[in-house]
Amino acid sequence: MNVLFVHQNFPAQFGTIATALAGNYGWNCTFVTKWPGKTDALPMVKYKPVGGANEGVHFLARNFENTSRAALGVYQALKKADLKPKPDVIVSHSGFGSTLFLKDLYECPVVNLFEFYYRLRSDADACLPSASMEPRFEQRMRFLNACILLDLHEAAAGYTPTHFQRNQFPKEYLPKIETIFDGVDTQRFSRQPNLPRVIKGRTIPDDVKIVTYVSRGFESMRGYDIFIQAAKRIYAEFPKVLFVCVGSDRVCYGGDKRRITEKSFREHIEKREQPDPDKFFYTGVVPADELIRILSLSDVHIYFTVPFVLSWSMINAMSCGCNIVSCRTGPVEEAIVHNENGLLADYYDIEGHAQNALKILRDGAGYARLGANARRTVEDKYSLNRTLPALMRLLGRVAGKQVWPPPTVSAP
Amino acid sequence: MNVLFVSKEHPGRFAALARELAKSPDWHCEFLCEKVTDPAEAEGVHLYLPEKAGPRGAHFVTRLFDQQVRDAEAIYDAARSSCRRTPDIVVDAAGTGSCLPLRDLFRCPVVGYFEYFHQPGKAAPHTRGRQQMTEEELLRLRTANAAVLLDLVNCDCGLTSTVFQHSLLPKEFSHKVRVLFEGCDVDTFRRRNDVPRVIAQKKIAAHTRIVTYLGSRLNSSSGFETFLDTAEEIVRRYPDVVFVVCGGDVPAPAIEGKPTETVKERFLREKKAQASKFIFLENLRARDLAKLLSISDLAIHLTVPSAPAPALIAAMACECVVLGSDFAPVREFIRHRQNGLLAGLYSTMALADEAVRVLQSPGDYRVLGARARAFVVQHLSLQVTVPRFRQLLLSAGDRLPDQFAFEAINLEAQEESANEEA
Numbered sequence: 001m002n003v004l005f006v007h008q009n010f011p012a013q014f015g016t017i018a019t020a021l022a023g024n025y026g027w028n029c030t031f032v033t034k035w036p037g038k039t040d041a042l043p044m045v046k047y048k049p050v051g052g053a054n055e056g057v058h059f060l061a062r063n064f065e066n067t068s069r070a071a072l073g074v075y076q077a078l079k080k081a082d083l084k085p086k087p088d089v090i091v092s093h094s095g096f097g098s099t100l101f102l103k104d105l106y107e108c109p110v111v112n113l114f115e116f117y118y119r120l121r122s123d124a125d126a127c128l129p130s131a132s133m134e135p136r137f138e139q140r141m142r143f144l145n146a147c148i149l150l151d152l153h154e155a156a157a158g159y160t161p162t163h164f165q166r167n168q169f170p171k172e173y174l175p176k177i178e179t180i181f182d183g184v185d186t187q188r189f190s191r192q193p194n195l196p197r198v199i200k201g202r203t204i205p206d207d208v209k210i211v212t213y214v215s216r217g218f219e220s221m222r223g224y225d226i227f228i229q230a231a232k233r234i235y236a237e238f239p240k241v242l243f244v245c246v247g248s249d250r251v252c253y254g255g256d257k258r259r260i261t262e263k264s265f266r267e268h269i270e271k272r273e274q275p276d277p278d279k280f281f282y283t284g285v286v287p288a289d290e291l292i293r294i295l296s297l298s299d300v301h302i303y304f305t306v307p308f309v310l311s312w313s314m315i316n317a318m319s320c321g322c323n324i325v326s327c328r329t330g331p332v333e334e335a336i337v338h339n340e341n342g343l344l345a346d347y348y349d350i351e352g353h354a355q356n357a358l359k360i361l362r363d364g365a366g367y368a369r370l371g372a373n374a375r376r377t378v379e380d381k382y383s384l385n386r387t388l389p390a391l392m393r394l395l396g397r398v399a400g401k402q403v404w405p406p407p408t409v410s411a412p
Numbered sequence: 413m414n415v416l417f418v419s420k421e422h423p424g425r426f427a428a429l430a431r432e433l434a435k436s437p438d439w440h441c442e443f444l445c446e447k448v449t450d451p452a453e454a455e456g457v458h459l460y461l462p463e464k465a466g467p468r469g470a471h472f473v474t475r476l477f478d479q480q481v482r483d484a485e486a487i488y489d490a491a492r493s494s495c496r497r498t499p500d501i502v503v504d505a506a507g508t509g510s511c512l513p514l515r516d517l518f519r520c521p522v523v524g525y526f527e528y529f530h531q532p533g534k535a536a537p538h539t540r541g542r543q544q545m546t547e548e549e550l551l552r553l554r555t556a557n558a559a560v561l562l563d564l565v566n567c568d569c570g571l572t573s574t575v576f577q578h579s580l581l582p583k584e585f586s587h588k589v590r591v592l593f594e595g596c597d598v599d600t601f602r603r604r605n606d607v608p609r610v611i612a613q614k615k616i617a618a619h620t621r622i623v624t625y626l627g628s629r630l631n632s633s634s635g636f637e638t639f640l641d642t643a644e645e646i647v648r649r650y651p652d653v654v655f656v657v658c659g660g661d662v663p664a665p666a667i668e669g670k671p672t673e674t675v676k677e678r679f680l681r682e683k684k685a686q687a688s689k690f691i692f693l694e695n696l697r698a699r700d701l702a703k704l705l706s707i708s709d710l711a712i713h714l715t716v717p718s719a720p721a722p723a724l725i726a727a728m729a730c731e732c733v734v735l736g737s738d739f740a741p742v743r744e745f746i747r748h749r750q751n752g753l754l755a756g757l758y759s760t761m762a763l764a765d766e767a768v769r770v771l772q773s774p775g776d777y778r779v780l781g782a783r784a785r786a787f788v789v790q791h792l793s794l795q796v797t798v799p800r801f802r803q804l805l806l807s808a809g810d811r812l813p814d815q816f817a818f819e820a821i822n823l824e825a826q827e828e829s830a831n832e833e834a
Contacts, residue, residue: 056469061481068474068555075551101551103533120516139488142512142562143481149561150554153582170565172584 001027001401004087004106006074008034008096010044013113013182018042020388030083032074047077060143067147071098078105089399094151094158109156109398114177115309117168118144137255152176156398159391162310164330178394182312183387186379188288189319191371192296199244199294200283209241209361212298212322214291214313217252218245218266222311223304223327225269226350230302233354235279238361243280244294246313253308295320299364300357304347305329315382318342318374323367325356335382341373415805416499416518418444418487418506423453423698425525425573425722426505428597432798433805440497444490446483449695458494462486473552480508480559488513501805504567509559512566521809524567526589527719529580530556564588568809576741577719592804595797596722598789600698601729603781604706611656611704612691620652621771624708624732626723627659627715630676634659634721635714635737635757640679642712645764647689650771656691656704658723698726705730709774710767714757717741728752729788731781733770735763745792751783 003021005014010033019041021027029042036044050072053065087108092099094112102110120141152158152173159180160166166179197204204210215222231243249264251257262268295301301322303314310331318324324342326332336342345352360367396403415433417426422445430441443457462483470478487510499518504511505525532553564570570589572578578591609616616622627634643655661676680687696704701723705711711727713720714737724745727734736742737757746752755762770777
């Protein structure tokens with residue numbers, strides 16, 4: 001089977017999958033990307049978007065312009081590369097590497113990963129009361145789905161990582177979309193016992209509990225403001241605690257920066273909440289192996305999100321057997337059942353989140369079952385062993401080829 | 413019931429229908445449009461003035477979307493400042509994402525009109541006639557449906573004029589879109605016997621045959637190139653003829669930033685000798701079009717597989733002998749040798765054969781015109797379509813005032829009993 005993966009980043013969502021398909025099954029996988037990174041695991045074709053939206057493009061059309069120009073870049077790079085053999089199926093991330101023009105190059109079907117369909121006044125907005133949008137941004141939301149709809153129309157099939165994400169799409173297209181999670185390598189993301197209590201060179205005393213918070217960007221979409229407020233309540237009642245925050249001081253999703261005067265949302269929240277800096281340790285972005293070590297030391301892992309794309313970090317933390325404290329929003333409730341594999345409170349229930357974390361901090365042994373159950377949940381639903389065969393079946397079906405994925409798969 | 417129609421031009425596809433709807437008490441129709449072609453019909457019409465996209469902005473393949481967004485913004489601004497009544501329903505005849513922002517302004521249902529859904533890789537060769545499409549033009553077809561898809565998702569229900577147009581839409585939305593021809597005003601469009609044979613101040617001799625070309629636009633997709641070739645062949649065989657061309661000239665898409673020559677401009681440059689046999693008319697008012705059709709011996713309507721121009725139905729209502737291109741959308745209205753004539757679009761000789769036969773003995777073909785009118789009166793007249801539209805507008809969405817919902821139920825019941833009687 002010849003599979004062409006299209007994504008602006010590598011490895012991102014497809015890197016592990018493509019490597020596993022090539023390494024374990026001998027599938028001929030090629031990756032088309034803007035940022036190939038440093039790998040020789042797969043044949044790579046690098047593309048460059050054909051320019052970008054400038055001032056001459058209407059504000060509401062700029063997203064469409066940029067996505068289309070990226071898609072043109074993908075088309076031109078592949079036309080030049082003249083792949084042989086031609087792909088039997090193309091797998092692409094709608095939005096981060098559109099296959100819009102590839103039907104003029106190849107006759108094979110396209111399977112798209114659809115992350116999100118934007119809805120005005122959605123549940124996500126309801127979680128962000130301070131996020132009243134300027135009219136022009138509201139209007140932009142209406143046009144953000146243009147490229148996604150073209151991809152939905154042209155794709156033979158699609159998939160989303162969670163049912164929550166799937167349910168955002170127009171009902172007319174739901175029969176085309178399956179729910180297949182990206183897949184966690186559960187062998188790699190597992191709790192490492194007896195690690196030294198050292199994070200990025202900082203030794204953490206045995207009597208200090210570690211609460212982890214992981215987010216690519218410290219932003220309101222991922223409840224950074226809720227986290228800081230809950231943390232203040234937690235350390236007020238349980239002083240022997242350190243909050244280890246992994247991620248970067250930037251805004252990846254949402255429009256936080258349009259609503260604040262400070263340089264970053266973290267700065268904005270710290271100015272407002274005045275948390276005790278001694279209780280927090282910001283590691284910056286860390287490599288996956290370092291993240292696994294941090295999660296292995298975690299006593300409580302806090303994860304918040306508005307109803308939006310579920311972060312890998314939560315499933316990774318579950319895979320590492322962390323005790324999760326999180327919020328009752330659609331994507332989270334899909335993976336976590338309160339008091340079974342995590343503790344949940346309503347999104348804005350600061351006191352509830354704090355009390356949930358305190359329960360675990362005070363009685364770690366009593367709540368250890370949460371982490372164990374979380375690990376089991378990942379093994380059952382989110383591990384690569386489960387998701388890769390499902391994706392292989394989907395690709396085989398649309399390509400009209402019989403594939404026989406074995407019941408278990410491991411990343412090479 | 414306040415209905416807001418949004419369209420590019422006025423009077424356009426829905427003008428006659430709106431006029432008819434507004435005859436009912438409590439029904440009020442307003443229009444938002446970019447251009448008014450008949451000042452006599454400007455009552456209740458508000459203009460929107462979109463900013464025009466410059467050549468240095470969007471890429472060639474996305475320029476259409478950039479302009480559609482500008483249109484949408486202008487429609488939003490005009491609706492906010494001009495509409496006298498808050499609409500209970502919006503009918504979006506522009507069909508290009510133009511009413512998306514109106515959702516933020518009016519919390520009312522939107523009915524979308526879907527004229528054409530591009531078929532990249534399938535119908536592409538038709539859109540530029542005999543000239544080979546460039547790679548960029550082919551790629552552009554891949555983005556051309558973006559705004560239509562946004563409208564399909566966002567509208568409460570949709571409309572097409574023909575089964576053919578409906579068949580082009582993604583199957584996922586078939587259930588949401590109804591085939592409902594907007595209706596022809598058969599009182600305006602009827603054959604008049606006392607029309608002087610003067611066109612654009614040019615007197616046409618009684619023995620000279622008049623052939624009228626009906627196209628929304630004078631471009632390849634309206635078969636204009638084929639018509640010009642056919643006209644040349646007709647003149648060769650039957651020289652005593654004049655061609656009246658109705659339709660707006662359209663600039664061809666600029667290539668690499670340079671404007672290209674229109675089909676009409678090229679014809680006038682290359683065929684100067686023939687030009688004297690042609691009269692070009694733009695923006696004809698309905699009554700003037702009816703007069704022209706009344707003295708036409710033959711009306712030619714050629715289209716690639718796309719939406720037939722409303723003028724085709726107008727010609728049929730005026731008892732014209734119509735020669736159409738033998739494509740599915742035209743066949744929905746014309747049966748060969750029953751109420752009109754059909755020939756292959758790309759077969760100039762076959763088209764000329766049919767045309768010359770009519771011109772040689774028009775009296776023998778008059779029966780086709782009479783049957784065409786009967787077909788329109790029976791199936792496509794406003795008397796037939798207005799009750800259906802009224803019902804559709806009353807039942808679209810779920811936020812209508814109760815008294816109108818009640819009226820919709822009554823209309824449905826009436827239609828059911830009429831069907832049972834039939």
